[in-house]
Amino acid sequence: MPSIITYPWTLIGVQLLIFSLIGFTKPSSLLRHAAVALLVAVCVLVETTVQERIDNRAWKCIATVLAVAIPLTAVANFLVDNVNFAAGGPERQVAQKTSSNRVSTRHSEKENNHKLSRPQSSRFWFAVEQATSRRRIGTPWQIKNVPQFSRRDPSYVPSRSSFLLNTAASLFYCHLIWYLGSTQQLPDYTLVAIEKQPLLSRFREATVEEIIFRIACTTFSFVQFVICIEIFPLVFAFIAVASGLSEPAAWPPSFGSLSELYSLRQFWGVFWHQYLHATFESLSNLAARSLHLPKHTLIDRHGRILISFFMSGILHTISDWGMTVHPQESGAMRFYLIQPLGIMLEDAVQAAYYRLSGKQRQKHVPLWHKIVGFVWLAVFQIWASPVWIYPLIRHVRFGVDLLYPFAIGKGGSG
Structure with a gap:
């Protein structure tokens, strides 16, 4: 052929x-x-x-x-x-x-x-x-929880000219951030070594430099993930709307508002992109029925969440293989299976709080709840993410493996 x-x-x-x-x-x-x-x-x-x-x-x-x-x-x-x-x-x-x-x-x-x-x-x-x-x-x-163009006015849809201008600006900023990231030298290998991936078991021996790097690496990696996912819908949206093939209403944002980052459930279910939501929901529902999980119970709800994250772990293990990270070295499956455990934990803590305090869940989450939730979310991901992120960094070839072939910075290809 x-x-x-x-x-x-x-x-x-x-x-x-x-x-x-x-x-x-x-x-x-x-x-x-x-x-x-x-x-x-x-x-x-x-x-x-x-x-x-x-x-x-x-x-x-x-x-x-x-x-x-x-x-x-x-x-x-x-x-x-x-x-x-x-x-x-x-x-x-x-x-x-x-x-x-x-x-x-x-x-x-x-x-x-x-x-x-x-x-x-x-x-x-x-x-x-x-x-x-x-x-x-x-x-x-x-699917549910599709981000809106405006949080203040859910019915707002930008005009064609406004949409194209905002999309062009977003593409520029995405490219700029990705370019700046791609021109940075890779970190010292010792900071992303296998033995540095766990934290709780070796917390006493972790240095200040290591903790700061862990925080910065986790934050920037998720920013890069967002840009990598967002960049292609932005390009397709600009072409489709500019050519008149579709309307701005057909291209709502891929990611939610940063104000939604106050729990793991909010992070994955509201803020994070939902491009595979329908797929995972259908397959997890099928698996739940096949396993005869009792409907409308915690076992059913958390079981379907666990199945969805398991499928996501498989998909990202395959993507790591594309980055030449062997499945045995990839931490994608461990990372994605940790997430539903964290969701179960925060569900249990929230249920205990409302039961012991006698308070009712409010439609509008209080500011202090969001602050506490954001700290919890940040600490959890800073602890959990390196098992997946560090192997990827160890396999990156600086100045070679770039999303944009024209964004090559100075430096070797080691």
């Missing part, structure tokens, strides 16, 4: 094409199942060729994640939720909507807040949305 056909990005393009067409098959069709199986096969081909065909580890990481995320989402959309053109979306959720007043009300609210003027009956736009809309923006089954 010509080398261009087996190039990872070409194969990912093939995956997106197959993905966009599966929605036109009937849920019971064997063709649908065969197409999903084909996506998995193409994914395997990408994973077996990406190490040889792509040298830049940043792009290698992105390719490995996309190749896995596409068939994973296909399983959730087409085999679990039964998304199809006849139903206009997820058939399972359409059935729930017709049998539940609660869902019907939520449907109306979302239509009022996110209605987009596009031809819902168009096969072309249906196919495009299947391949590009992970948050199902502007549909009755839009």
Whole structure:
């Protein structure tokens, strides 16, 4: 086969094409199942060729994640939720909507807040949305907690010119921060050595320099993660809106407000991007039903959260492999499995607080609750993150593995 056909990005393009067409098959069709199986096969081909065909580890990481995320989402959309053109979306959720007043009300609210003027009956736009809309923006089954353009006015949607100006400014700042980060020399290897990853077991021997580095490294790493995730939607949003293919309402922010950073649950469920929320929710619900977890119980709720983070750990272990971090060295799985344990702990502490104090949960969280919650969130992530971040840093080639090939700073490639 010509080398261009087996190039990872070409194969990912093939995956997106197959993905966009599966929605036109009937849920019971064997063709649908065969197409999903084909996506998995193409994914395997990408994973077996990406190490040889792509040298830049940043792009290698992105390719490995996309190749896995596409068939994973296909399983959730087409085999679990039964998304199809006849139903206009997820058939399972359409059935729930017709049998539940609660869902019907939520449907109306979302239509009022996110209605987009596009031809819902168009096969072309249906196919495009299947391949590009992970948050199902502007549909009755839009995922929850999508960030708003304005916290003060939830109904606000910027004009086309304002949206393009703000998006261009965001792209500039993202590039600037990424460039500044890429031109910094890598830290002393001893600071990110394997033995420096745990903290509690060796807290007494940890130096002030090590603690300061741990705080700075965790903070900057999450900033870099945000930029890496945000940059591509910003580019696509600018092109789509500038060309008139879509409206600003179709491109709400990827991340929530910093004011939401006062608990692990808020961090992952409200602030952090939700591009895989629908996928993980569908698959975790399926797993919970298969395991016969008792519905509407703590075991069910926390079980589904644990399953979602487990899947995220698998996905990020694969992305680490794209960065040439061996799965045995990668701490992605440990990091993501620690998160639900932290959520369970904070849920227990909050429940005990409200029960012992006799107070009721308020819609508007008091400022002191947010301050205490932010400190807890920061301390938890500073403790938990290095097990995942430090191995990545040890494998970065300075001045080589950059998101932007033109943002090369001074320094060697060691």
